[in-house]
Amino acid sequence: MHKIEIKNKLPELENVVKFLGEFGKENNILPKIVSIYNIVLDEILSNTIMYGYEDKEEHTIAIEFELSKSMLICKVTDDAVEFDPTKVAKPDLSLDVESKRIGGLGIHIVKKMTDYFSYKRDNNKNIVLFKKKIS
Amino acid sequence: MEIKEQKQGEIVILDLIGQIDVNSSQEFQEKFTEIVSRKEKFVILECSNLSYVSSSGLRVFLMFLKHMNQIGGKLVLSTMPEVMFEVFEISGFDSIFTITDTLDEGIAEFN
Numbered sequence: 072m073h074k075i076e077i078k079n080k081l082p083e084l085e086n087v088v089k090f091l092g093e094f095g096k097e098n099n100i101l102p103k104i105v106s107i108y109n110i111v112l113d114e115i116l117s118n119t120i121m122y123g124y125e126d127k128e129e130h131t132i133a134i135e136f137e138l139s140k141s142m143l144i145c146k147v148t149d150d151a152v153e154f155d156p157t158k159v160a161k162p163d164l165s166l167d168v169e170s171k172r173i174g175g176l177g178i179h180i181v182k183k184m185t186d187y188f189s190y191k192r193d194n195n196k197n198i199v200l201f202k203k204k205i206s
Numbered sequence: 207m208e209i210k211e212q213k214q215g216e217i218v219i220l221d222l223i224g225q226i227d228v229n230s231s232q233e234f235q236e237k238f239t240e241i242v243s244r245k246e247k248f249v250i251l252e253c254s255n256l257s258y259v260s261s262s263g264l265r266v267f268l269m270f271l272k273h274m275n276q277i278g279g280k281l282v283l284s285t286m287p288e289v290m291f292e293v294f295e296i297s298g299f300d301s302i303f304t305i306t307d308t309l310d311e312g313i314a315e316f317n
Binding site: 082171 | 225227228229257258259260261262264265268271272275288289292293296297298299302
């Protein structure tokens with residue numbers, strides 16, 4: 072298990088990108104898969120940091136990676152307000168250029184790009200788990 | 207991210223380099239604002255050097271397209287990497303943008 076902890080500040084996401092890049096290289100994970108994990112984590116973590124905290128305190132978010140035979144498993148744990156991203160409604164993708172909206176698109180991308188995506192609330196913490204086949 | 211610019215006649219070619227995520231989308235948006243203030247009408251966003259784009263980046267691509275449509279200009283996206291095209295498809299963006307396989311084909315769109 073490989074773990075990185077960040078504070079609830081957007082610039083900290085750059086540390087996640089760096090960590091994932093090194094983890095990918097060490098474990099010979101295809102750059103394409105690393106990119107997909109970067110996208111998914113950008114969506115999930117930016118959502119939590121921008122909308123998940125009602126106070127101005129510093130909070131810690133933990134991101135853990137585990138490599139199984141054919142899957143890369145990622146678990147994100149935070150103490151933000153309760154939020155189940157798996158329940159976010161699918162955005163209307165058929166809209167024309169002028170009516171198109173970005174809201175809800177991030178989580179839709181996460182659902183489509185992962186093979187498994189789950190949420191649970193445990194001990195006042197949000198735990199998001201996602202997996203993708205890597206070979 | 208890094209953005210390199212070149213001009214070919216009236217066409218502005220922006221070579222987007224790196225990734226467009228929640229942090230770097232700010233830079234991309236600043237470039238967009240600059241292009242708007244310069245009243246450029248023909249823009250190619252060359253994507254071969256992009257590793258990925260998240261929804262924060264999609265927001266700026268959409269701003270670009272809406273603006274170019276409004277002023278009667280044209281926007282072309284060229285040489286999109288596989289993962290980026292997947293994000294565009296998932297988001298229903300592949301049908302609203304002009305996307306070409308190569309930069310040359312992108313330039314040809316303006317002829």
